[in-house]
Amino acid sequence: MDLEAHFLNALAQSGVVWGLGDDAVLLDTSQALYMLDLFSEGVHFKREWLSYAQIGYKAMCVNVSDSIAMAACPKYALLGMQLPKGCALSEMRQLVAGIAKACQEFKIKIVGGDTTLGKDLSLSVTLIAKSSKPLERTKIHPKDLLVHTGTLGQSYKDLTTLLRGGKVSPKSKFIRPQLKNLLGFMLSVRPLVHAGLDISDGLLAECNRLSKLNKLACKLDKPHNKAYLSGEEYELLLSIPPKHKLALLRRAKQHRIKLNFVGVARRGLSHYRPKIWHA
Amino acid sequence: MDLEAHFLNALAQSGVVWGLGDDAVLLDTSQALYMLDLFSEGVHFKREWLSYAQIGYKAMCVNVSDSIAMAACPKYALLGMQLPKGCALSEMRQLVAGIAKACQEFKIKIVGGDTTLGKDLSLSVTLIAKSSKPLERTKIHPKDLLVHTGTLGQSYKDLTTLLRGGKVSPKSKFIRPQLKNLLGFMLSVRPLVHAGLDISDGLLAECNRLSKLNKLACKLDKPHNKAYLSGEEYELLLSIPPKHKLALLRRAKQHRIKLNFVGVARRGLSHYRPKIWHA
Numbered sequence: 013m014d015l016e017a018h019f020l021n022a023l024a025q026s027g028v029v030w031g032l033g034d035d036a037v038l039l040d041t042s043q044a045l046y047m048l049d050l051f052s053e054g055v056h057f058k059r060e061w062l063s064y065a066q067i068g069y070k071a072m073c074v075n076v077s078d079s080i081a082m083a084a085c086p087k088y089a090l091l092g093m094q095l096p097k098g099c100a101l102s103e104m105r106q107l108v109a110g111i112a113k114a115c116q117e118f119k120i121k122i123v124g125g126d127t128t129l130g131k132d133l134s135l136s137v138t139l140i141a142k143s144s145k146p147l148e149r150t151k152i153h154p155k156d157l158l159v160h161t162g163t164l165g166q167s168y169k170d171l172t173t174l175l176r177g178g179k180v181s182p183k184s185k186f187i188r189p190q191l192k193n194l195l196g197f198m199l200s201v202r203p204l205v206h207a208g209l210d211i212s213d214g215l216l217a218e219c220n221r222l223s224k225l226n227k228l229a230c231k232l233d234k235p236h237n238k239a240y241l242s243g244e245e246y247e248l249l250l251s252i253p254p255k256h257k258l259a260l261l262r263r264a265k266q267h268r269i270k271l272n273f274v275g276v277a278r279r280g281l282s283h284y285r286p287k288i289w290h291a
Numbered sequence: 292m293d294l295e296a297h298f299l300n301a302l303a304q305s306g307v308v309w310g311l312g313d314d315a316v317l318l319d320t321s322q323a324l325y326m327l328d329l330f331s332e333g334v335h336f337k338r339e340w341l342s343y344a345q346i347g348y349k350a351m352c353v354n355v356s357d358s359i360a361m362a363a364c365p366k367y368a369l370l371g372m373q374l375p376k377g378c379a380l381s382e383m384r385q386l387v388a389g390i391a392k393a394c395q396e397f398k399i400k401i402v403g404g405d406t407t408l409g410k411d412l413s414l415s416v417t418l419i420a421k422s423s424k425p426l427e428r429t430k431i432h433p434k435d436l437l438v439h440t441g442t443l444g445q446s447y448k449d450l451t452t453l454l455r456g457g458k459v460s461p462k463s464k465f466i467r468p469q470l471k472n473l474l475g476f477m478l479s480v481r482p483l484v485h486a487g488l489d490i491s492d493g494l495l496a497e498c499n500r501l502s503k504l505n506k507l508a509c510k511l512d513k514p515h516n517k518a519y520l521s522g523e524e525y526e527l528l529l530s531i532p533p534k535h536k537l538a539l540l541r542r543a544k545q546h547r548i549k550l551n552f553v554g555v556a557r558r559g560l561s562h563y564r565p566k567i568w569h570a
Contacts, residue, residue: 042321048369048417050405055373090327092371092415094334126329126415136371136405136415138327 018101022108044087045141047078053096053132061174064103066187067133068110073189075139076118077246080195081210083202084143086118091125092136099133107133117192144202151207152226156251158275159260161194164215164247165239189246197267198248204260208250215240215274217286218249229280241286251277297380301387323366324420326357332375332411340453343382345466346412347389352468354418355397356525359474360489362481363422365397370404371415378412386412396471426477430486431505431530437554438539440473441526443494444518468525476546477527483539487529494519494553496565497528508559520565530556 051071170186219230330350449465498509
């Protein structure tokens, strides 16, 4: 049996696979959300930084984060897997274990995909998610409060450490995104929120993005906060009407989510400089 | 503007993109079919063999072929694109033109995706297709006639020529799959057909596959035909009840599809040796 066949076997045995075997899979997904993210060696990660299990887990999380940002619950995934030719069976099994762990945590079924052998390890994950009311980026109102979840800044620090050849904690968000509570929180606060997105490129960049889309300024209280430059944070930036502030804080406490109110939406446009600082 | 931004611009201007810009796209796809195929340099093609336009076109066709095999009409695609770092803008535009050409031909809208830069050119295409009654692989009846579309054998010959450093016609199925008529034919004959699949790994290998799935033998009249070893044929193998033979031939003529009746389903199991011969 070759590496690809072993991979498919391990995946089938992981219990997170459903409906594979035909050219395609039939799903009843009326009004579903679709997203695709690549997670590639040399681009998004180096193999020294992450174990195979961490790579599998994080590849799924990158997509789950997009789903959370839309207030949608992940349901199905299709997996495009390029395994490196020299990959040992034990490494491949670790990779599957990481994928399966994320699938179990977020109740995702893998319903299809394709595998191939290549130079580098590369994953393409298509995620199908359901939402009763998807959260968009374009519904901000003037006077909305801007609030982000969690603590920003650590991802950039950890990336810098890794790039310098250092080690970071396996609990680092950069290694292991923490999305479980965030999904529950987001689904529960959806009715309170006008707009939102995940902080992929740093808070300043996301404020510029929202500003442009909504033709409103995202006025931050502390625009020079260095933590606002840190990307890949797996946290959310939300805009809410001021009257929902207390309700939001209550839900955050229930779901063990930290909130930071950082600014307000106003007339105008934002032009922050989302340039990464050099330590 | 960097290569990725140029790529997204070119794609947006191609007219085949819809609904991009958010973290995900919302589609009404109740009872849809999903499939993902990878198309990677060094694995599925060499850059010397295909122009960028041909690569873009063929990457889409690989998926369209799966859709046809299920008697489904392609509707939407998500595109995971790894562009090679040294890719010239003109080459990238050719790639988009090839993708757009296939999308226009098969009325596919690109609704999402992800791009990155890497060493090699690699595409991951997720296709969403609709079918009123998807064709499966497991519904063969004893005494069904086995029939394939088109002429087999050329793909392997062309691949051999390319591997030897030779040139093949740009009209070769290996370079430019011909799927337009096949899609129309397949949708029109769906009610006549019990089961089917596309001939990816050669007719003998597909007969073994169908035999195993259906616990029936696929008895070929000329099992030693070398053309039955040729894979990547972009043709279909179908099983039909004998009473529908004439109706099938009539539809084939209307859609300009050549049919070859090659065998019959019987009790037993098939164990053909789908080994590639050496010229």
